[in-house]
């Protein structure tokens with residue numbers, strides 16, 4: 001999968017720095033899971049998850065830090081992300097993909113991530129989420 005920070009030459013500042021480093025990523029991930037918990041529009045997505053979202057919050061935060069060009073906390077703890085394989089236990093079709101993306105895009109807006117960066121992340125996240133689908137429909 002393409003990392004958000006994959007560019008031909010090193011970027012200064014990186015998306016990780018532009019989003020506010022680890023505290024910025026943590027704020028985004030917390031808003032994402034809070035919305036998933038609260039908003040009826042994301043109920044199908046919430047239903048795919050277990051009752052406790054604490055470890056999911058940590059893992060997505062650690063993963064996104066590296067994906068955005070910051071420290072590789074996720075890889076240091078768990079090895080290669082193999083995201084598609086790790087999502088195979090969950091049934092993911094277009095509904096789950098679309099709710100995941102809508103929830104993340106809402107979190108990006110509410111956290112006031114700068115619009116140019118948010119737009120770029122939205123494109124990369126669409127490709128990643130689409131690739132995670134593991135059932136027709």
Ligand code: HEM
Nearest residue numbers: 048049050056059060063086090092096097100128129132
């Ligand atoms: C397409 C819709 C998606 C669904 C329905 C979905 C669902 C899930 C679920 C149910 C878990 C397990 C949470 C737990 O441990 O309690 C999970 C884990 C995870 N998801 Fe997703 N996810 C989706 C897309 C994505 C995307 C686009 C990314 C990355 C940008 C992502 C990154 C992760 C990561 C890093 C983990 C932790 C993996 C592990 O170490 O076990 N997910 N996801």
